[in-house]
Amino acid sequence: MPGDSGSPLRKLAQRLGVAIALVTFVALSAYLDRGGYSDSDGNGLSLLDSFYYATVTVTTTGYGDIAPQSESARLITTLLVTPARVLFLIVLVGTTLELLAERTRYAYRLSRWRSDLSAHTVVCGFGSKGRAAVHELLARDVPREKIVIIEQDTDARARAAAQGFAVVAGDATRTEVLCEAGVQDAVAVIVAPDRDDAAVLITLTVRELNPTAALAAAVREEENAHLLRQGGADTVITSSGAAGRLLGAATRQPDVVRVLEDLLVSGEGLELIERDVPRDGMSAAEAADGAPIVAIVRDGTPHRFDDPEVATLNAGDRIVCLCSHGD
The missing domain is CATH 1.10.287.70 (Helix Hairpins)
Structure with a gap:
């Protein structure tokens, strides 16, 4: 606290x-x-x-x-x-x-x-992944007081508290610890522990306590990613697999990797943003206001920008487009 x-x-x-x-x-x-x-x-x-x-x-x-x-x-x-x-x-x-x-x-x-705690984001783990996630939230204008950290390690808790975050001491796999962090009232939960088994258990418990929160989880091994998806995670990031793919691509297309790194850093350079489609019948170019389109999301399913199924947009669709910071 x-x-x-x-x-x-x-x-x-x-x-x-x-x-x-x-x-x-x-x-x-x-x-x-x-x-x-x-x-x-x-x-x-x-x-x-x-x-x-x-x-x-x-x-x-x-x-x-x-x-x-x-x-x-x-x-x-x-x-x-x-x-x-x-x-x-x-x-x-x-x-x-x-x-x-x-x-x-x-x-x-x-x-x-x-x-007073509601519509906040709970971050389970303040290791390297958790700290990077919190940095990204701040860069995307999430108020510091709307971020709650759950962490067992004393040194990590001290670092989080020194940065002005609300900190709950304890194991995020335990229901009482998640409830103390107000996970049932959270708008989003980030699961970033050091172990994959802990990530699976946290995901299952969070989804039981809060069926509607946006739930993003990280795992080290690709073979465990499906367990998180089955447990209710909306987004699963494989940290070791993603790093390995970037390393492999860097040996053949280093410029592409530099652009991807730029996209991953908010607040500068290029950014990927989402925009709502306000009405039926709009073209993708019209909805994106001239920005390059990367993907179109319909009913929770992403489609490529050139997929003929989404050539005509519907109200409620979302487009993912490429913009410069500040646009």
């Missing part, structure tokens, strides 16, 4: 450090004036006895087997040990109350955040 700062464990460690310092202070105070204390067994006060006395004293246990006898020891108890005991209790009670209050504040902030 955005806006979280500080670690409960760090705060607890700081309070524990204060408590240990108080016990050590009382133990050393008693040990330095050890002749003024009496032990029930009649022996002198050792360093271990001093720490034992400090522990039972500041925690108000007070077994009474070690007690101050001299005036100096009683003065130390009055002026030093008693304030240390009070401060120890303040630390103990304050830590308990703060932890309870922090949980309440977190639950309240989470509730407020979730109530």
